[in-house]
Amino acid sequence: MAELEQRGDRTPVPSKWDYASAPESREIVTLAERYGLFIGGEFVEPRSGDYYETIAPADEEPLAEIPQAGAEDVALAVSTAREAFEDGWSAAAPAVRAKYLFRIARILQERSREFAVLESLNGGKPIRESRDVDLPLAAAHFFYYAGWADKLEYAFPHRRPKPLGVAGQIIPWNFPLLMLAWKIAPALAAGNTVVLKPAETTPLSALLFCDVLRQAELPPGVVNIVTGDGATGASLVKSDVDKIAFTGSTEVGKAIQRELAGTGKKLTLELGGKAANIIFDDCALDQAIEGIVNGIYFNQGHVCCAGSRLLVQESIYEPLIEKLKRRLTTLRVGDPLDKNTDVGAINSRQQLDKIEELVAAGNEEGAEIYQPPCRLPEKGYWFVPTVFTNVAQSYRIAQEEIFGPVLSVLTFRTPDEAVEKANNTPYGLSAGVWTEKGSRILWMAQRLEAGVIWANTYNRFDPASPFGGYKESGFGREGGLHGLEPYLDFREDSTEVTRG
Amino acid sequence: MLVLRLLEDQIERLRHAVAPSAQHARGGGAEARRVVELGADEVDMVVDRGAFLAGRYAKVYDEIVQVKEAVGETHLKVILEVGELGTYDNVRRASLLAIAAGADFIKTSTGKLSSSATLPVTLVMLEAIRDVFDETGRRVGMKPAGGIRNAKQAVQTLVLVHETLGLDWLTPDLFRFGASSLLNDVLMQIRKQKTGRYQSPDYFTID
Numbered sequence: 001m002a003e004l005e006q007r008g009d010r011t012p013v014p015s016k017w018d019y020a021s022a023p024e025s026r027e028i029v030t031l032a033e034r035y036g037l038f039i040g041g042e043f044v045e046p047r048s049g050d051y052y053e054t055i056a057p058a059d060e061e062p063l064a065e066i067p068q069a070g071a072e073d074v075a076l077a078v079s080t081a082r083e084a085f086e087d088g089w090s091a092a093a094p095a096v097r098a099k100y101l102f103r104i105a106r107i108l109q110e111r112s113r114e115f116a117v118l119e120s121l122n123g124g125k126p127i128r129e130s131r132d133v134d135l136p137l138a139a140a141h142f143f144y145y146a147g148w149a150d151k152l153e154y155a156f157p158h159r160r161p162k163p164l165g166v167a168g169q170i171i172p173w174n175f176p177l178l179m180l181a182w183k184i185a186p187a188l189a190a191g192n193t194v195v196l197k198p199a200e201t202t203p204l205s206a207l208l209f210c211d212v213l214r215q216a217e218l219p220p221g222v223v224n225i226v227t228g229d230g231a232t233g234a235s236l237v238k239s240d241v242d243k244i245a246f247t248g249s250t251e252v253g254k255a256i257q258r259e260l261a262g263t264g265k266k267l268t269l270e271l272g273g274k275a276a277n278i279i280f281d282d283c284a285l286d287q288a289i290e291g292i293v294n295g296i297y298f299n300q301g302h303v304c305c306a307g308s309r310l311l312v313q314e315s316i317y318e319p320l321i322e323k324l325k326r327r328l329t330t331l332r333v334g335d336p337l338d339k340n341t342d343v344g345a346i347n348s349r350q351q352l353d354k355i356e357e358l359v360a361a362g363n364e365e366g367a368e369i370y371q372p373p374c375r376l377p378e379k380g381y382w383f384v385p386t387v388f389t390n391v392a393q394s395y396r397i398a399q400e401e402i403f404g405p406v407l408s409v410l411t412f413r414t415p416d417e418a419v420e421k422a423n424n425t426p427y428g429l430s431a432g433v434w435t436e437k438g439s440r441i442l443w444m445a446q447r448l449e450a451g452v453i454w455a456n457t458y459n460r461f462d463p464a465s466p467f468g469g470y471k472e473s474g475f476g477r478e479g480g481l482h483g484l485e486p487y488l489d490f491r492e493d494s495t496e497v498t499r500g
Numbered sequence: 501m502l503v504l505r506l507l508e509d510q511i512e513r514l515r516h517a518v519a520p521s522a523q524h525a526r527g528g529g530a531e532a533r534r535v536v537e538l539g540a541d542e543v544d545m546v547v548d549r550g551a552f553l554a555g556r557y558a559k560v561y562d563e564i565v566q567v568k569e570a571v572g573e574t575h576l577k578v579i580l581e582v583g584e585l586g587t588y589d590n591v592r593r594a595s596l597l598a599i600a601a602g603a604d605f606i607k608t609s610t611g612k613l614s615s616s617a618t619l620p621v622t623l624v625m626l627e628a629i630r631d632v633f634d635e636t637g638r639r640v641g642m643k644p645a646g647g648i649r650n651a652k653q654a655v656q657t658l659v660l661v662h663e664t665l666g667l668d669w670l671t672p673d674l675f676r677f678g679a680s681s682l683l684n685d686v687l688m689q690i691r692k693q694k695t696g697r698y699q700s701p702d703y704f705t706i707d
Contacts, residue, residue, distance in 0.1 A: 013671040017662055286627050322634075330663045 019332075022339040024127045028114045031204070034065040037073055037227065038210040040080045041220025047072045052229075054203055057124035058336050058345040058380045066203050069226040074195070074235040077224040081166040081193040082240070084221030090163055090191055094150035101146030101188060103216035108139040108181075111212065115205055119177055120336040122204040124345030124381070125299050127337050137461055138181035141479075144463035145189035148484060152190065155481055161488040163191030164266060168241035170233045171206075172248045173199035173347050174302040174403075179247055180206055182467075182478045184223060190487035192243075193222045197236055199248075200229040201348045234259075241265065245486065247304070250401075250427075250472050268476025268486045270304065270468055272401040273429030275450065276422035277307030277458060280415075281316045283434035287456070289323050292407070295432060295458040297331060297343055297385050301405040302351070304473075305430035307458050309398060310409045311418050317411050321389060328372040328385050335377070343405060346381040355383050355404035362388050362397035367408070393424060401427070415440065419447045428470030432458045451477070528563065529570035542575040543567065546610060547594060549584045557593075561601045568602035577643065578603035580625075583613035588624050595628035605641035611678060617644030622657055626664040633665075642669070645678025650685040 034051065036043030048070030053062045069077070089097075108115065112135040119130040152161045167187045171179035176198060187194050198206035206225050213223055226232060230252070237244055237259050243266040246256055250271040260267050277295045279288050295307025312320055336344035346352045363369055367388040376382040383404055391398050391408040398408045412418040422431055431450040433441050441455040451469045454460060461467070466482035468474060476486045532543055545567050551559040568576050578598040582591050598606050606625055609616035622644045629640045642661070648654055654677060661669050669675050684704040692698050 011671045011673045014667055017667060017670065019659075 019340055021335070023335060024117055024120075024131075024337045024339055026117060026121065026337065029118045029121065031064050035067065035203070035207050035227070037067050037069055037077065038207070038213075038223075038225040039073075039077045039221075040084075040224070041214065041218075043210070046070065047076070052200075054122060054201065056121050056380075057201075057347055058121075058377070060379055060381075063122060063204065066207075066227045069197075069228040069232045069235070071235040071238075074226055074232060074239050077195045077226050078166055078168070078236075078239045078241055080221045081195050081224050084219060085163070085165055085193040089193055089219060089222050090165075092191075094152065094191070097188060097191060098146045098149035100216055100218050101142050101149060101185060104212055104218070105139045105142035105146060107212045107215050108135065108142065112136070112139070115177060115208065117337065118208055119202075119205050120344065123173065123176055123202045124336050124347050125302075126341040126344040127339055128341065129299060129344075133461075134175055134178045137463070138178045141178075141181040141185045141463045145185035145484075148186075148481075149189040149191075152484070152488070155484060156488070156490070159490050161190070161484075161490060164487060164489050165192060165242035166240070167192045167194050167243045167245060167487060168236045168239065169194060169196040170236060170244070170246045170248065171196065171198055172304075173202040174299060174304070176202040177205040177209065180209060182247075182483075183245055186478070186483045187245075187487050188222065190484055192487055193224075195224045195226060195236060195239075195241065197226050197228065197233050200227075203227045243267070243487065245476070245478075246270070250474075253474060266486060268468075268478070269474035270476070270478060271429075271472060271474040272403075272427055273304045273306070273469065273473050274309055274399065274401050274425045274427045275305055275307050275430040275432065276309045276311050276418075276425075276448075277432035278311045278412075278418050278422060278434065278444065279313060279316070279320065280418075280433070280435035280437075280440065281313040282436050283316075283456070284436060285316065285320065285323065288434040289320070289327050291432065291434060291456070291458045292324060293327055293331070296407045297405050298459050300343055300346055300383070302347055302403055303459065304401075304403075305452060305459065305467075306403075307430075307432050308402060308407060309422075309425075310407055311421055312409060312411050313418075314411045314413050321387075321409065324387060325370055325372070328370070328387065331372065331374075331385055333374050333376065333382065333384065343385055346383050346404065349381055351403065352381040352383060355402055355406060358397055358400060358402045358404075359386060359406060362391070362395060362406075362408070365392075365395045365397070367391045367395060367397060393421060399425065415444065419444065423447075423449045426472040429468075429473035430454070529566040532567045533570040536571050536574050540574065542577060543571045544577045544579060544607070546579040546581055547598060549581055552585070552590070552594060552597075557597060560594075561597055564598055564601035564603065575604045576602060577605040577607050577641075579607045579610055579645075581610060581613065581616075582608045582621050582625075583616045583646070588620065591621055591624045592628055595625045596632070599628065599632050599638075599640050603640065605643055605676075607643040607645055607678060609646040609678075611646045611680075613646065616646035617648055617657070617679075619656060619660060623660055623664065626661060629669075630665055639668070639674060641674040641676070643676045643678050648677055648679040649681045651682070651689045654679075654682055654686070 037046055046067035046069050050068035051065040052068050054064055054066050055062050116130040116135050120127045169183040184194055237256050245268045247270040253269040253271040331342045332340055333343040334341050368390045370387045371384040374384045385405045387407045388397055389409045391410050428449045430452040431448045432454045433444045445453045449470045464480050466477035466480040468477040548560050580594045585591050595606055661675055687704050
């Protein structure tokens, strides 16, 4: 242990106490040098012939070569999914669909360590989070929707839900496997087939998931995975799918909506956010501090529902900031595969640039910056957990989504002012309310324009609970019963019911 | 009720973080004064949970003040018996009350109840100590007791102390374990580190 230091006549105290590193082994993951596109149950070479390199953001180590699917590849994936839909999947007994989903859920649990390590390696998130949050939740989503697969007529009484056909799904890089689960589980439960495009920077867990699909003996073509950048996503949006589900930036979401306008294709969008995390003076302060930290530094702040705007009641502003600053000094930033790490690597150079740009803007506009003393690794993409105080509602750091470990602190005096400030944003994905007074929680929840409102907690997810946004944070819900609706066709309802 | 501890022949063991059996006595300040006169250099007392849970905080407070006055400079350790307090709010309230009344140390439990020094309870008490230090500069000690049975749990608790109160508290003056079964596990782990093999628990005496 540490050296001791004599201070006055007291018993000596240790002069420092560093924690040893506790790295999770990478051995469990076996990577191929080069991957293919997963179409019709097989890895196939891309017709485009193009590949790109995917790296570990923590040290920029190249991990594998990933195909860049072109329009032709996407069209092949979609027609394969179409055949699979028509040749059996849409007619399969609902209990059979449930069987496959249960199998996938169980295999994910069995291989959870492998997936957790890969997720941290390719995405940069701490193993503690991929192990304790991403993987359990991903498996839980498959279990949850497996349960609905043969109960759709009870889920929507007096309606005759039918699958849509082929769902095109585009997911982000912040929760690669979890977003895959959010997309694929309800789509399959509802009887659709799928073409999914993982994010450009984090394709590996989706490619490993193909192995799970084969292990589960899911019929070929029911799930197809095409990798690539934004161009691949654009091809998928333009392709012959019946529905697009997109999670990502508001900018891209708007482009997709424009593209799909008038085509009759269904669309759900889960976009950006700039959530207010509202702290009242009667809250349990130390608990709220943990909630604030979890709200903004969880997954390096790469969370669309991150509590990035902290609204603090003026009467507790000073003690709260003191406590928050002190708490930041105990956050450990570093190797994502270390089990002690709290904050991992920024996902990509591009994202790091964006964070740095907005932080510079915050400094320029006159906000006061605080960053705890912190040694960052030399290689890789890193950003110190940051708090801005003295922030005005008009600053860019209070308006724009930073998508990084950067918190902007604002104050309020009355609940009305809190609501007004919280809602003064084009986004409306989530919000947090911290108070020991139950009636105030309900009063706030009625007035906040946000799809998810957490009370005395933050970033808590459950497959049974619908998730989605208001305003420019998107539309449609994922999770819960609501999450099935976007994958079902109710159009022949009235005739069916009349005839029946 | 007061639990008074005569330490004459037990000081050495306490320094090794072993909780010896306690002697029970009644009589408040007078009793406390007598044991100090007999040579005790630490006095333990348990808060009156009946009064506390009934909301008679003044009674609890006065009792601690009386004992503190009686023992003078002698170390006063106030045991909250958190297993009977029911909520974290109560743990926090009892901690602050004991500290305000003059406790030099706050301790989770007598060890007579099964579950007591859980990590969350310990954290709440450490936070109370930290907040008092921030406001007044006064350093109050902490002793989690009951429930810490092995070295791994002890390390978790030490990390909690380190991250909540810092290095200054990582000294027997301000932090101690009250866990008789912990010592043998620590000895067993040390032996394992040295030899690479676990020994039978029978090689470690139980007193």
